[in-house]
Amino acid sequence: MEHRAHPLVMATPGCHRQIDSEHYGPVGQGRKVYIQAALHADEIPAMLVATRLRKHLIELEKANRLQHEIVLVAVANPAGLGQFIMGASSGRFELGSGRNYNRNFPVPHREIAQSVEGALTHDASANLTLIRNAWLKSLSEWQPADEYASIQRTLMLLAHDADIVLDLHCSREAAMHLYTGEDVWEEVEPLSRYLGAEVSLLANDSQGYSFDEALCLLWSHLRSHFGARFPIPNGSVAVTIEHRGQRDVSYEIAEQDATAILDYLVHRGAIAGVANPLPPLRNPATPLAGSEQFYAPSAGILVHRVPAGRRVQAGDELFDIVDPLTGDVLTLTSKTSGVLYMRREIRFVRPGDPLGRVSGAVPIRTGKLLGA
Ligand SMILES: [Zn+2]
Incomplete structure (x- = not known):
């Protein structure tokens, strides 16, 4: 495992925060899975799942079973995690500005379309690399104006070139459910089965620009832009998983959810081994608009x-x-x-x-x- 620290823009003098990422398996060799927890910082079930994933990833790395790099960010929002009002944690919105930490991630599809247009070919995999490089350049040039923007930039830099992105959240009082794009549903469906999700909500563009949506939508927009001229694949299969409700914090549930995620990664070939049989889908996917x-x-x-x-x-x-x-x-x-x-x-x-x-x-x- 390789640990990396990503300093954030200081909110106030003397307040140094950072995002910590853990990199397991073959780092920087191409295939990549990115998993983060608690971007909404008061969603603790997600964080407990991350601790169970870490335990398994250490063992899987020792056993040489990691085929792809797996990046784990167990505390995606250290700024939100530090927010309390009279003893109650409040991590969904930045209290100073009212901004939701999981909205309005940038989707620079026009800028990227312009920069890659002359270099695209009929090779989808070469186009993928070209677009990811252009996205990296765009993110690298982004000068975050404040701590909120630096959290967004750091997380996007870590995730933009991942084949699979899992953003772990929870809701208020809830059943296991997930959000993803219509364009990637076919690839997400096995994850919904392993997790036992009661509901899978689909939208390519909800106009909210959450983290998972921004990561899928860029590719959908580029496909619309270039039409039949150039093949553009899905760069990331990105999903928001809602690990039930805020009080559903238990070792048993966290272990069950971590195991489901690892089953999916075996199924996808990111982890070597024989995948457990796919359970049935509990309910067909439905439109978020429904x-x-x-x-x-x-x-x-x-x-x-x-x-x-x-x-x-x-x-x-x-x-x-x-x-x-x-x-x-x-x-x-x-x-x-x-x-x-x-x-x-x-x-x-x-x-x-x-x-x-x-x-x-x-x-x-x-x-x-x-x-x-
Ligand atoms: Zn959330």
């Missing part, structure tokens, strides 16, 4: 009527909002048949607060598909 999002119409006590992970039918009652002054109950029902894959962890809501989401097979939303 997810129904529920919001509180009024203030009150939120009483969840359905546990996270439960399959629901249109018309099922999902949430009650109880007015504490009158006892009146307002019940929200699902318009969609699918899985209630996440719900909020709070128990008192104000008008407009999000409550939860149900997956659906038919697109019903347009515009920005990812929430704040």
